[in-house]
Amino acid sequence: MSAMSDTSMNTNMHAAFKREIRRVQSGLAKADLADGAARDNLLRRYDFFSETLHHHHKGEDTYLFERVKPKADPSEVAVLDQMEAEHGELLEILTTVDTGFKSLSDATDKDVLNDQLDALFTVLSQHCEHEETQGIGIVQRYITQADMKEFMKFTRDAAQANLVLPWVCDGAEPAVSSQVWGMIPGPVRLFLKPTMTRKYDTFSQECGV
Numbered sequence: 001m002s003a004m005s006d007t008s009m010n011t012n013m014h015a016a017f018k019r020e021i022r023r024v025q026s027g028l029a030k031a032d033l034a035d036g037a038a039r040d041n042l043l044r045r046y047d048f049f050s051e052t053l054h055h056h057h058k059g060e061d062t063y064l065f066e067r068v069k070p071k072a073d074p075s076e077v078a079v080l081d082q083m084e085a086e087h088g089e090l091l092e093i094l095t096t097v098d099t100g101f102k103s104l105s106d107a108t109d110k111d112v113l114n115d116q117l118d119a120l121f122t123v124l125s126q127h128c129e130h131e132e133t134q135g136i137g138i139v140q141r142y143i144t145q146a147d148m149k150e151f152m153k154f155t156r157d158a159a160q161a162n163l164v165l166p167w168v169c170d171g172a173e174p175a176v177s178s179q180v181w182g183m184i185p186g187p188v189r190l191f192l193k194p195t196m197t198r199k200y201d202t203f204s205q206e207c208g209v
């Protein structure tokens with residue numbers, strides 16, 4: 001049996017990243033960029049998205065793709081190399097969008113930034129589909145319990161990890177929410193789900209996105 005018996009969290013996070021790009025775009029459209037507080041709130045929301053996406057890719061590169069490569073056959077290694085190359089491509093475009101948000105001002109051209117977010121959405125969507133249909137299956141075949149444990153620890157150690165689970169559920173189907181919260185054992189979930197959801201709701205309200 002695979003040490004990664006369930007790949008749904010990867011798929012559910014991908015869907016959340018794509019929803020979040022659209023959410024940030026609508027936040028950008030309605031924000032008054034002449035207002036410093038509005039800029040800060042939008043940037044706070046964007047930073048959460050960007051940090052979470054950077055962290056997701058770093059975790060996959062470090063603990064998944066690189067760890068299974070020595071065990072994979074040449075055709076599988078080629079797919080894993082493509083995964084890393086696609087992360088590289090995403091890093092480039094994400095860095096462009098990061099720069100755009102870090103320098104938000106009254107003079108920011110919303111259309112340019114919105115187009116960059118569209119481009120990020122397209123490249124991210126292609127990568128996620130490729131990973132879900134080809135990449136993750138190879139990881140699943142070879143990943144060890146020890147590597148999986150390190151990967152999970154890295155995931156939990158993300159700077160704003162306490163927002164991630166309710167965020168993945170935001171806008172998702174009820175079946176996805178059950179899957180996400182179902183990863184936490186019942187008694188712990190009883191306490192964590194309302195606490196984390198409250199924190200996320202406050203974060204969303206404060207950011208206004």
Ligand SMILES: [Fe+2]
Nearest residue numbers: 010056060131
């Ligand atoms: Fe992924």
Ligand SMILES: [Fe+2]
Nearest residue numbers: 057060087131
């Ligand atoms: Fe990925």
